[in-house]
Amino acid sequence: MTLRPVLAAGTVYGVLLNSQDEWAAWAGQMNEPPYKAPPKAPVLYIKTANTWSACGAAIAVPARAPEVEIGASLAMVIGADARQVSAQTALQHVAGYVLVNELSLPHASYYRPPVKYKNLDGFLGIGPRCATPAQVGDPNRLRLEVRVDGRLQQTVDLGRMLRPAAQLIADVSEFMTLRHGDVLLLGLGAQRPHARAGQHIEISAAGLPALGTLTNSLVEDAE
Amino acid sequence: MKHARVAYDGAIHDATERNGQLLLADGRLVAFDAVTWLPPLAPVPWPRTILALGLNYADHAKELAFKAPEEPLVFLKGEGSLIGHRAHTVRPAGVDYMHYECELAVVIGQRAKKVKRADAYAYIAGYTVANDYAIRDYLENWYRPNLRVKNRDTCTPLGPWLVDTADVPDPMNLALSTTVNGKVTQSGSTRDMIFDVPYLIEHFSSYMTLNPGDLILTGTPDGIVDCRPGDVIVTEIEGIGALVNTIRSAS
Numbered sequence: 001m002t003l004r005p006v007l008a009a010g011t012v013y014g015v016l017l018n019s020q021d022e023w024a025a026w027a028g029q030m031n032e033p034p035y036k037a038p039p040k041a042p043v044l045y046i047k048t049a050n051t052w053s054a055c056g057a058a059i060a061v062p063a064r065a066p067e068v069e070i071g072a073s074l075a076m077v078i079g080a081d082a083r084q085v086s087a088q089t090a091l092q093h094v095a096g097y098v099l100v101n102e103l104s105l106p107h108a109s110y111y112r113p114p115v116k117y118k119n120l121d122g123f124l125g126i127g128p129r130c131a132t133p134a135q136v137g138d139p140n141r142l143r144l145e146v147r148v149d150g151r152l153q154q155t156v157d158l159g160r161m162l163r164p165a166a167q168l169i170a171d172v173s174e175f176m177t178l179r180h181g182d183v184l185l186l187g188l189g190a191q192r193p194h195a196r197a198g199q200h201i202e203i204s205a206a207g208l209p210a211l212g213t214l215t216n217s218l219v220e221d222a223e
Numbered sequence: 224m225k226h227a228r229v230a231y232d233g234a235i236h237d238a239t240e241r242n243g244q245l246l247l248a249d250g251r252l253v254a255f256d257a258v259t260w261l262p263p264l265a266p267v268p269w270p271r272t273i274l275a276l277g278l279n280y281a282d283h284a285k286e287l288a289f290k291a292p293e294e295p296l297v298f299l300k301g302e303g304s305l306i307g308h309r310a311h312t313v314r315p316a317g318v319d320y321m322h323y324e325c326e327l328a329v330v331i332g333q334r335a336k337k338v339k340r341a342d343a344y345a346y347i348a349g350y351t352v353a354n355d356y357a358i359r360d361y362l363e364n365w366y367r368p369n370l371r372v373k374n375r376d377t378c379t380p381l382g383p384w385l386v387d388t389a390d391v392p393d394p395m396n397l398a399l400s401t402t403v404n405g406k407v408t409q410s411g412s413t414r415d416m417i418f419d420v421p422y423l424i425e426h427f428s429s430y431m432t433l434n435p436g437d438l439i440l441t442g443t444p445d446g447i448v449d450c451r452p453g454d455v456i457v458t459e460i461e462g463i464g465a466l467v468n469t470i471r472s473a474s
Contacts (some may be wrong), residue, residue, distance in 0.1 A: 009300040011270045044370040046299040049269040050432045113298040
């Protein structure tokens with residue numbers, strides 16, 4: 001693992017259904033079994049350390065699932081512990097921001113935790129560098145661009161998150177402390193693009209070179 | 224050997240059990256009640272992966288009105304939810320149902336990738352006891368069990384001991400029990416796991432590399448009850464240890 005300069009030794013938490021567009025796409029199913037009701041608390045998942053890939057790294061895609069889903073997001077790296085903080089002060093707990101390529105095997109159900117879809121070795125590209133809060137300003141003003149083999153496939157408007165960065169930190173810290181070094185992803189866009197082995201993924205924030213461009217290539221699992 | 228990690232005399236120490244006392248790495252012998260017990264885990268340079276099983280005992284699956292799963296039902300926990308032996312766990316204000324779960328916890332000893340079931344035991348450093356509390360009021364059907372139920376601060380007591388694999392000849396035949404204020408409320412045996420420890424290591428390591436210090440909490444049998452502030456919960460596994468925890472209110 002070569003990510004020590006970018007990520008501290010904390011747990012990486014992602015959040016499902018934070019995008020208004022993804023929520024709208026799911027709204028018709030939310031009251032049906034097995035969900036029965038829309039989610040109230042942030043729906044979190046964990047990207048374990050085995051998933052971490054540095055910028056530039058090749059990521060192995062297993063033969064059992066030829067395509068992966070690209071989840072471009074902005075990661076908030078926690079500085080001072082955040083425990084039951086208000087949205088007004090939440091961003092004071094962010095030490096920096098970094099781009100992530102949060103890969104999943106496509107899965108149609110959100111009922112059970114997505115471990116076998118999201119926690120494969122290498123399935124979280126991170127980098128290339130951490131930008132300061134001063135460089136980023138309001139994280140929700142950013143638009144992330146996802147390119148596959150150089151072609152723009154998706155633009156993720158971080159302004160369209162149901163819980164903007166500060167509110168998300170506040171609502172998560174209500175039930176668990178976000179500790180120094182922990183990382184919270186701001187959410188994914190809707191209709192996430194797919195890619196397969198042999199393709200090259202680039203994620204950048206439009207107009208914010210301080211975050212750099214996160215690049216990862218997909219390769220077939222050598223197995 | 225039984226290993227502990229404790230705070231004593233202004234520092235953190237590795238310790239082992241010696242005739243009913245703790246032998247610190249610096250040679251001092253101290254009483255069990257003279258120390259603060261921490262989770263019995265060596266620090267690792269990256270965040271520890273903590274896998275936890277739901278519905279891994281047939282009787283518990285029945286109790287919760289689900290059919291037994293066809294593959295392991297697994298969720299992940301963050302290291303921030305762990306606390307040690309003889310600590311306090313918070314019951315949030317205004318909830319109706321908070322229950323313990325007595326679980327055999329497997330501690331990985333060496334890097335495990337695509338391990339076969341027959342070789343699985345060689346990748347285990349040892350075993351400890353976990354109490355995987357759940358606040359059921361917060362259960363939602365999105366990535367269930369969701370982290371608000373399962374990943375709260377103080378809600379995963381672990382310990383008191385990490386017991387070497389050499390001292391646990393048959394981990395799949397250990398009695399588990401839980402008492403609440405001295406009354407037995409849960410009893411079972413690890414032999415009733417739906418997916419046993421070697422199966423779990425083969426299964427998880429087939430798609431994710433497990434690293435030394437990672438944990439697998441293997442699920443709980445029948446017999447869960449509500450826990451109130453002041454209740455003393457003892458989750459015990461034969462040959463591994465008795466993990467004591469007390470519930471307190473949030474304020």
